[in-house]
Structure formats: C-alpha cells, structure tokens
Amino acid sequence: MTLFINRGVHVSVSLAVVGATGAVGDLIRKVLLERDFPAKSIKFLASERSVGKTVEFRGKHHTVESITAEAFAGVQIVLSSTPSSISKEFSPIAAKQGAIVVDNSSAWRMDPQVPLVVPEVNADELKNIPKGIVANPNCVAIPLCVALRPLQNLSKIRRIIVSTYQSSSGKGAKGLADFEQQLDSFVKGDKVVAQAHRAQLAGNVITLDWTLDPNGYTEEENKVVNETKKILGDQTIGISPTCVRVPVKVAHSESVNVEFDRPISVEEAKAVLRNAPGIVLLDETKGEFPQPILAAGHDHTFVGRIRQDPGHANSLNLWVVADNLRKGAATNAVQVAEELIKRGIVKG
Numbered sequence: 580m581t582l583f584i585n586r587g588v589h590v591s592v593s594l595a596v597v598g599a600t601g602a603v604g605d606l607i608r609k610v611l612l613e614r615d616f617p618a619k620s621i622k623f624l625a626s627e628r629s630v631g632k633t634v635e636f637r638g639k640h641h642t643v644e645s646i647t648a649e650a651f652a653g654v655q656i657v658l659s660s661t662p663s664s665i666s667k668e669f670s671p672i673a674a675k676q677g678a679i680v681v682d683n684s685s686a687w688r689m690d691p692q693v694p695l696v697v698p699e700v701n702a703d704e705l706k707n708i709p710k711g712i713v714a715n716p717n718c719v720a721i722p723l724c725v726a727l728r729p730l731q732n733l734s735k736i737r738r739i740i741v742s743t744y745q746s747s748s749g750k751g752a753k754g755l756a757d758f759e760q761q762l763d764s765f766v767k768g769d770k771v772v773a774q775a776h777r778a779q780l781a782g783n784v785i786t787l788d789w790t791l792d793p794n795g796y797t798e799e800e801n802k803v804v805n806e807t808k809k810i811l812g813d814q815t816i817g818i819s820p821t822c823v824r825v826p827v828k829v830a831h832s833e834s835v836n837v838e839f840d841r842p843i844s845v846e847e848a849k850a851v852l853r854n855a856p857g858i859v860l861l862d863e864t865k866g867e868f869p870q871p872i873l874a875a876g877h878d879h880t881f882v883g884r885i886r887q888d889p890g891h892a893n894s895l896n897l898w899v900v901a902d903n904l905r906k907g908a909a910t911n912a913v914q915v916a917e918e919l920i921k922r923g924i925v926k927g
Contacts, residue, residue: 590920590927591619593653595678597669598660599623599634599643602752603683606909607658608636610878614913617920619927624650626665651676655925656916659683660908674711679919681713681912688714688806695809697721698914699857700728705918713915718907719743719799719822720806722880723833725906726899729855730848731811734839737893738817741803744825744832746871749903750775750788755828762826780826788824797822830871831907833899842892845885857906858882869900877902878910 594616598604604625611618623634624646633640644650646665651657651673659670663686670680670687687693687710694704695714701724705713716724723741730736747758757775764771765781778785789797796804800820808814825832853860861867861883869881880901888894901907919925 591617592655592920592925592927593620594618594916595622595624595651595654595657595673596660597624597646597657597673598626598665598683600625600629600632601660602748602755603660603904603908605634606904607660607912608634610905610909610913612637614917616913616916617927620653622650622654626661648672648676651678654678656919657681658912658916660912670712671710677711679708679711679713679925681715681915681919683715683908683912685717685802687712688716688802689809690714695806696915696918697724697810697911698918699855700724701810701812702918702922705915705922705924708924713919715908715912715915716806716810717799717802718749718903719745719803719831719833720810721907721911722831722899722901723803723807723835724810725855725857725880725901726835726852726882726897727807727811727837729851729858730837730839730843730895731813733843733847733851734841736811736813736816736837736839738819738838739807740819740836741821742834743803743820743822744827744834744871745788745799745822746825746827746829746831746903747776747780748829749824749831758826758828776824780824782826784826785824786821789822796820827871829875829902829904830900831903832869832871835897835899836888836894837897838888838891838894840893843895845887845895848885848895848897852882852885869898871900874900874902876905878906880906 632643657680660683663684666684666686747754753775761781771779789799799822803820804818859879884898886896
C-alpha cells in the first residue's frame with residue numbers, strides 16, 4: 580500500500596508486531612497484508628516460548644524475536660497484543676524508544692492520558708498521545724460505538740441497555756479449541772469437559788465466562804460500561820450490560836436498546852446508519868439481518884432489526900454484529916495505525 584498524505588508525499592514506516600504468534604497477533608499480520616500496510620520494515624516479537632519460530636510476511640520469512648527494550652530501537656509503530664501484565668511492562672518501554680504503541684490489552688484503556696480509539700468514531704483523540712500509547716478498545720465496545728456514533732450525532736444518548744451474545748473465540752485460540760472439543764463430545768453424546776470456558780458451552784450459554792467483579796458485574800460488563808462512555812465522550816450516559824458467551828465460533832452479536840433525548844424515527848436512524856463509515860445496514864423487509872456466520876471474516880459492523888421501542892417513545896432497538904477478532908481487535912488496531920500515518924502523526 581502506498582499512502583499519500585501532505586500533498587502526495589510517500590509514507591512508509593517501521594513496524595513491530597508484539598504477541599505475533601497469538602491469535603490476534605497472527606491476524607494482525609494477515610490484516611496488514613490484506614490492507615497493504617505501508618511497512619518499510621517489520622519485526623515480529625513474542626514470548627520466549629515462541630522465539631526462533633518463523634512467520635511469513637510479503638514472501639519473506641521473519642524470525643520471531645524476544646520482547647526486549649532493544650527490539651524496539653528504530654520502530655515507529657508497535658501493534659501489541661499481549662496479556663495486560665506484559666503490556667504494562669513493555670508498552671512504556673517501546674514508547675520511550677520513540678514508537679507509538681497501539682495496545683490491544685485492557686491495561687491502558689481507562690488511563691486518562693491514553694486515547695481509546697475507534698477510527699470511525701473518535702479518531703481526533705489521536706491528536707494527543709502523551710504517553711505514546713493508544714489503547715485498542717474491548718471487542719464489544721468497538722462495534723457498539725461504531726453503531727451508536729451516527730445516532731449520537733442526531734441526539735444525546737441518555738441510556739443504553741446492551742445484552743451480548745459473544746463467541747467462543749473471545750477466549751482466543753484456547754477457547755476455540757475447547758469449544759470444538761466440547762462440540763465433538765456433545766454430538767457423540769459423551770461427557771463434555773470444559774477447559775478454557777468456565778462451563779459447558781456446546782448446547783448452552785454462559786453468563787459467567789469472565790471474572791466477577793465486586794459490584795456483581797463481570798469484568799467484561801464493566802469494560803463495556805467504562806469504555807463505551809470514554810469512546811463516545813460522554814460520562815453521563817447510563818449503560819446497563821449483560822454479557823453472555825454463546826456456542827458460536829467467531830463474531831459477537833449485541834442486542835441494543837438506546838434511549839435518546841428526543842424521539843428518533845426508524846427511518847431517520849436508518850438514513851444516518853446507511854451512510855455511516857464502517858457500517859453495513861441490512862434491510863429486514865428484504866429478509867436481511869446481521870448474523871455471526873455472515874460477519875465472520877469481515878471488517879464492517881453489521882446493523883439491522885431497527886425498531887421503535889414500544890414502551891418508550893425516545894428509544895430504539897437494534898441488532899449489531901461484528902467479527903470480534905477482526906474489527907473487535909486486529910483490524911481496529913491496524914486502522915488506528917493507518918490513521919497515525921494519514922494524520923502525519925507518524926512520518927515516513
């Protein structure tokens with residue numbers, strides 16, 4: 580890819596992918612290729628158990644290196660997908676070396692000095708990156724905010740009630756392997772043993788597949804509340820979440836009820852969503868509706884089933900689906916990196 584900004588100046592940057600052999604890290608590599616990201620050089624970093632492995636990028640084989648301070652020398656953009664503990668240690672180190680880190684962990688999302696960015700929603704937050712770190716949001720908050728921003732531009736949002744239907748891949752590669760093993764046992768009529776998931780997922784749904792926080796909500800539910808407010812830039816929005824794991828491999832679905840300051844018609848909502856960036860609006864009158872099986876492998880947020888709330892004149896119901904590994908993680912991170920280049924924040 581050749582990005583042209585500032586009157587046609589060619590831009591190409593040095594890049595590092597951290598956590599390169601994990602599920603999201605591997606997908607970041609694929610998304611970089613798909614979008615022809617302008618990398619003049621690239622490094623792949625991972626934990627010690629993956630050091631020495633090779634990954635292919637643009638026809639070349641790259642040896643995976645250890646995550647060290649020295650590895651970030653000369654790197655302009657870091658795309659990091661590691662556990663929070665690793666991120667807390669190494670993202671500041673990479674930033675100190677002069678890189679801007681796009682961090683996919685939860686470690687920095689609520690830091691007031693770290694922008695939490697969904698490019699279609701709040702890319703202007705990239706104007707101020709005091710710590711050299713940009714946080715990539717939660718895989719539920721990203722599509723939720725993509726769907727709600729065009730509606731928020733019509734009227735202030737007072738309250739959001741969201742129930743999620745989250746796929747097994749939210750637990751990463753281990754979650755998918757566990758689910759597939761469970762399915763095999765379930766179909767055969769054998770005893771189902773849960774490993775990565777906290778209970779049987781095959782033929783079931785799980786409401787406690789995340790850590791339970793002291794307030795009675797799961798860690799995931801609290802992320803949805805806090806991150807959505809930060810991304811939409813309004814701490815006064817009331818948000819009531821229920822997060823549920825469902826027997827689906829890839830893509831998260833969300834049932835969303837949103838209350839506004841004023842009545843917004845279904846037609847008015849559809850008009851703005853139809854032209855909104857990153858959204859595919861599906862028409863239920865044509866039998867179209869968002870489905871995980873159709874969203875998997877795609878980068879858009881799919882929105883449909885838009886209805887007036889029969890119990891509240893100022894509220895709408897909608898159904899939102901997105902690939903949690905792509906738009907909910909890898910693709911959003913790459914889009915942030917593209918924005919850093921387009922805006923001249925990172926120069927070639």
